[in-house]
Amino acid sequence: MSESTSPTELKNVLEVALLTSPAPLSLDDLLRLFAGRMERATLRMLLDELQQDWSSRTMELTQVASGYRFQARAEYADYLVRLNPERQARYSRAVMETLAIIAYRQPVTRGDIEAIRGVTVNPNVMRQLQERDWVDVVGQREVPGRPSLYATTKHFLDDFNLRSLAELPPMVDFVDSADAESV
Amino acid sequence: MIETPLNAKIKGEDFTELPKDLYIPPDALEVYLEAFEGPLDLLLYLIRKHNLDILDIPMVELTRQYMVYVEKMRAIKLELAGDYLLMSAMLIEIKSRMLLPKPSEIVEDDDPRAELVRRLMEYEAIKLVAQRLDEMPKVDDGIHVASAYYQHISQVKPPEVTLDDLTEAWRNVLKRASHFKHHKVGRAELSVREHMSSILRRLKQDKLLEFSQLFDVVNEGLSKLVVCFLAILELAREGLLRLTQQAAFYPIYVQIVCDE
Numbered sequence: 001m002s003e004s005t006s007p008t009e010l011k012n013v014l015e016v017a018l019l020t021s022p023a024p025l026s027l028d029d030l031l032r033l034f035a036g037r038m039e040r041a042t043l044r045m046l047l048d049e050l051q052q053d054w055s056s057r058t059m060e061l062t063q064v065a066s067g068y069r070f071q072a073r074a075e076y077a078d079y080l081v082r083l084n085p086e087r088q089a090r091y092s093r094a095v096m097e098t099l100a101i102i103a104y105r106q107p108v109t110r111g112d113i114e115a116i117r118g119v120t121v122n123p124n125v126m127r128q129l130q131e132r133d134w135v136d137v138v139g140q141r142e143v144p145g146r147p148s149l150y151a152t153t154k155h156f157l158d159d160f161n162l163r164s165l166a167e168l169p170p171m172v173d174f175v176d177s178a179d180a181e182s183v
Numbered sequence: 184m185i186e187t188p189l190n191a192k193i194k195g196e197d198f199t200e201l202p203k204d205l206y207i208p209p210d211a212l213e214v215y216l217e218a219f220e221g222p223l224d225l226l227l228y229l230i231r232k233h234n235l236d237i238l239d240i241p242m243v244e245l246t247r248q249y250m251v252y253v254e255k256m257r258a259i260k261l262e263l264a265g266d267y268l269l270m271s272a273m274l275i276e277i278k279s280r281m282l283l284p285k286p287s288e289i290v291e292d293d294d295p296r297a298e299l300v301r302r303l304m305e306y307e308a309i310k311l312v313a314q315r316l317d318e319m320p321k322v323d324d325g326i327h328v329a330s331a332y333y334q335h336i337s338q339v340k341p342p343e344v345t346l347d348d349l350t351e352a353w354r355n356v357l358k359r360a361s362h363f364k365h366h367k368v369g370r371a372e373l374s375v376r377e378h379m380s381s382i383l384r385r386l387k388q389d390k391l392l393e394f395s396q397l398f399d400v401v402n403e404g405l406s407k408l409v410v411c412f413l414a415i416l417e418l419a420r421e422g423l424l425r426l427t428q429q430a431a432f433y434p435i436y437v438q439i440v441c442d443e
Contacts, residue, residue: 096317
């Protein structure tokens with residue numbers, strides 16, 4: 001099979017791969033599409049063009065931690081949720097606060113989490129976060145008992161539409177937050 | 184909880200009246216208490232409700248309020264976590280240290296409240312980002328990822344069998360046959376075609392057989408085994424069955440070639 005090298009055709013190949021992939025595709029994944037006959041720089045350029053091509057469409061090409069993916073533009077979310085009216089069960093405050101501590105203070109042990117929240121960590125909370133593949137054990141702290149160190153995963157960044165931890169919302173100072181908070 | 188007259192001073196000013204919004208209907212109290220994520224959360228709530236200055240916490244007042252809540256928890260027999268009691272002890276300790284006369288040379292950062300304030304501020308910051316994270320759109324909850332259908336066609340080709348593999352397998356059959364050497368008197372039907380049919384019939388039933396399973400080394404004589412082997416070769420040549428092998432020296436499988 002003779003493979004076309006016209007930019008349009010190359011972009012089509014990227015497009016079809018990204019649209020059909022169940023998970024984000026990394027640059028390395030995308031290079032494999034061209035069996036080694038593509039430069040990284042060219043690939044990046046083509047992805048930029050593809051992003052441009054879709055800029056007026058209903059889907060957008062976004063980059064997240066593990067690579068590129070197509071996703072529906074945010075303005076259509078309200079319509080799309082009507083297809084699946086059963087709302088996603090919300091996580092408890094304990095789960096979200098534990099996730100926040102791991103995300104902002106990683107790597108942390110259970111003890112660190114307990115010190116910040118002032119309550120013991122419910123094993124169920126850690127299990128929920130690990131089952132969702134948002135959090136995993138990255139090592140042990142070299143102290144007695146060798147407690148596990150937890151960190152957030154790439155999948156966490158993907159799910160929250162982030163490329164890196166640096167893109168997390170900034171922490172607000174207590175004093176500033178006094179005005180923002182309305183209990 | 185508001186029966187005793189207040190005798191608190193906040194930043195040197197008399198504090199005689201509780202803010203109105205402190206009153207919680209007794210029925211709602213249980214719900215309220217369960218909503219707290221722990222002692223720090225409860226303290227933050229009290230500080231916000233009283234509009235207390237986090238950097239200059241009136242310990243007497245805060246401790247009193249906190250104890251009122253903890254007592255309420257006890258009264259309604261709410262599972263009172265040890266964490267709440269631990270915090271009570273900590274608050275009382277800070278309070279008493281503050282009541283002790285200070286030596287004049289004490290420096291500002293020796294404030295016994297410093298550690299508590301640090302923890303409250305850190306917890307509050309985490310609490311707020313946790314709310315932000317919760318509100319952020321997530322995949323399958325606000326973010327819809329493209330998932331066009333694509334029929335994945337596997338590119339795995341059935342492994343090729345070389346003549347050597349087949350010969351090797353045949354030798355094994357012979358070797359095993361030699362263990363069961365015996366003489367059989369009688370007329371043997373040595374028709375290759377007949378064997379071809381019987382092999383096909385067996386394969387129609389079993390779909391997939393290991394090469395050696397086609398040879399009845401226990402009961403058949405050598406000549407019959409040879410005919411059986413020839414029949415397999417013939418069937419393979421005519422494309423009626425497929426021989427596959429995962430890798431060298433792995434078992435060879437015999438399979439009928441289906442029409443579809």
